[in-house]
Amino acid sequence: MKSHINLLISAVVLVFSGQVIAAEKLTLLPADKQMSSEEFSYALAQEPNPGTSNARVVKKYKTKGRTSATSKYPATDEHTEQGREQGKSLTTITLAEKKNNAGNSVGSAKQVKPLLALVAIDQKPPPSVSPAGQWLNKGFTWIDDWFIDKEVKPWQKAKLAEPVMSPAGVAPVMKKFASKIYISKAATFGGDGIAGGGCGCK
Amino acid sequence: MNKKIKISLLSCTAIGSGLAHAEQVLSLHQMQYQEDDDRIKVADTSLALKLDFGVDYSLDLSLGYDSVTGASPTWQIANSGQISANEALFRQNELEQGQAMTEETLLGYAHDVSQYQIQRVPLEDTRKSAAAALTIRDVYRNEWVLGLAHSEEDDYKSSSVSASYLLFLDKGKNRSVNIGFAYLNDKTLVFGTGYQSRTEEKIQVINFETGLTQVLSPTSVFDVKLFFNHDNGYLSNHYLTILRGIDINEDDVITDDEYFLASDSRPDVRNGFGTKLSYSTQFWPWLTGQFSYRYYQDSWSINSHTASASLSFEIFDGVFITPEYIRYQQGQAEFYLNPNVKEPYFTASGDGSNDTRLGDFSADTYGLIISYQVTSDWQLDLAVNRYQQSNQFAASWAVMGVNYRF
Numbered sequence: 163m164k165s166h167i168n169l170l171i172s173a174v175v176l177v178f179s180g181q182v183i184a185a186e187k188l189t190l191l192p193a194d195k196q197m198s199s200e201e202f203s204y205a206l207a208q209e210p211n212p213g214t215s216n217a218r219v220v221k222k223y224k225t226k227g228r229t230s231a232t233s234k235y236p237a238t239d240e241h242t243e244q245g246r247e248q249g250k251s252l253t254t255i256t257l258a259e260k261k262n263n264a265g266n267s268v269g270s271a272k273q274v275k276p277l278l279a280l281v282a283i284d285q286k287p288p289p290s291v292s293p294a295g296q297w298l299n300k301g302f303t304w305i306d307d308w309f310i311d312k313e314v315k316p317w318q319k320a321k322l323a324e325p326v327m328s329p330a331g332v333a334p335v336m337k338k339f340a341s342k343i344y345i346s347k348a349a350t351f352g353g354d355g356i357a358g359g360g361c362g363c364k
Numbered sequence: 365m366n367k368k369i370k371i372s373l374l375s376c377t378a379i380g381s382g383l384a385h386a387e388q389v390l391s392l393h394q395m396q397y398q399e400d401d402d403r404i405k406v407a408d409t410s411l412a413l414k415l416d417f418g419v420d421y422s423l424d425l426s427l428g429y430d431s432v433t434g435a436s437p438t439w440q441i442a443n444s445g446q447i448s449a450n451e452a453l454f455r456q457n458e459l460e461q462g463q464a465m466t467e468e469t470l471l472g473y474a475h476d477v478s479q480y481q482i483q484r485v486p487l488e489d490t491r492k493s494a495a496a497a498l499t500i501r502d503v504y505r506n507e508w509v510l511g512l513a514h515s516e517e518d519d520y521k522s523s524s525v526s527a528s529y530l531l532f533l534d535k536g537k538n539r540s541v542n543i544g545f546a547y548l549n550d551k552t553l554v555f556g557t558g559y560q561s562r563t564e565e566k567i568q569v570i571n572f573e574t575g576l577t578q579v580l581s582p583t584s585v586f587d588v589k590l591f592f593n594h595d596n597g598y599l600s601n602h603y604l605t606i607l608r609g610i611d612i613n614e615d616d617v618i619t620d621d622e623y624f625l626a627s628d629s630r631p632d633v634r635n636g637f638g639t640k641l642s643y644s645t646q647f648w649p650w651l652t653g654q655f656s657y658r659y660y661q662d663s664w665s666i667n668s669h670t671a672s673a674s675l676s677f678e679i680f681d682g683v684f685i686t687p688e689y690i691r692y693q694q695g696q697a698e699f700y701l702n703p704n705v706k707e708p709y710f711t712a713s714g715d716g717s718n719d720t721r722l723g724d725f726s727a728d729t730y731g732l733i734i735s736y737q738v739t740s741d742w743q744l745d746l747a748v749n750r751y752q753q754s755n756q757f758a759a760s761w762a763v764m765g766v767n768y769r770f
Binding site for chain 1 (some may be wrong): 378391393395397408410412448464488492502504506515520524526528531533534536537539540541543544546571572573576578579580581582583585587591592595603607636637638639640642643652660661664666667668674676678684686687692695697714721722727729731733735745747749751753757759761763765
């Protein structure tokens, strides 16, 4: 129940803040360059929105151990890129129609989802790799050459994000109990993470 | 509208969306462990709470309580409670005489070596533990995990701190390295000569671990780890005993009346290292496999190989059945002597142990885990395991538990 309330609050805040920010954007522009709210929605829709695919995955896993989301959202590069290109061309056409019709387009704005784009309006794109990570990665590029056929994109990681793919599996506590028994019945340990307390059972 | 209000609204949005993505999990599990021949029974209860604060912070809290009852086999003197006062005095004198000739702790004396027998010594203990781990994610989504843990038993206390860092190396977050460090400061109560006293001894443990994780495909991940353990302090088991031959009359011959019951004695330092390779793959959406291999070697000459395989079948939506098999092979410590050999005796000084856990053996574990996602909020877990060593030791355990997401 609480998660539903959280979702509802979040949705309300998203909608409200999006509308206010959009209105403010309009007021910041000179009067001759101000756009109508519909035009602004089109413009926002054309901005890249890298977080959309991840948001779908997260939402799905909130509610279920695993999901069939992967079948709904194509996983291959070709399909995804194709979909994006289709989306862009659709938006471009409707905006052109809008200009030609001098503001009389009907319903085109409903074909895009500006809400998530509104959140990111004043945020810089998140940096992807830290300088230390970039530096360290230079020592591992041979892995790409030898073992990686094709880079896995973020939107292809739905299956990797499933709990069953985590090292501890769908019931992580079982590993903890088992580890406790093994360290008390055998003389060796290590390789399963460093967190944890000591035990006289050793 | 000024800039501050806009920032506030964005903050509200971020918090709102963070709450939407947050997942709090409360879980309660209990394990029942039992060794064959009614040796040791353990009831272990674990209560855990996982709290997400937005997307940048997570806090894991856990409490544990376990009780141990039963009996553990070790060398003892037969009928030691049925001796006369004079006999007791004689034995005490011999024990003091023997103790004067060795730095190792002697615990008892009998006239004849045949009076020493491996008997089950009753034991009972409880352990209370608490642990907390805070995860902090930076703007690059790299993670710091800072941990604290403490546990107490009747004769053993342990406190630990740990820190680990997960660093992503590429834009796609397909490659990462992990570096972890833990320090344990433990204290144990140890028996003195003739079980007449107990002193507190310290144990310090340092664990270091580093690893590389690589996403190979949309359905497979490979992981390699290197680890190093350094143990320092009282590493013996003061509940376990051995037999030492001490030449009391100094005739260069150990006769049957010159054997003493002594405490288990191990080196004060142990350095271990190893590597672990893991591979996870999803063959089909309903079948996931996890495979791993670990090699271990230490300064006590113990080495081990561990191979494990598990297959998770999602037989219905949200119902997972996971059979698991683990094969373990261990080489013995250089100071270990099998207590079942004809003359399992140690010299007056030097390290020595009859603890079969330091011996040469192999072990098989057969496990079955069932996990049932009843609703989006509730998950039930059940596991049964059978563990069997080549030295005739065997045990079984079962775990039941519930997880509540809110």
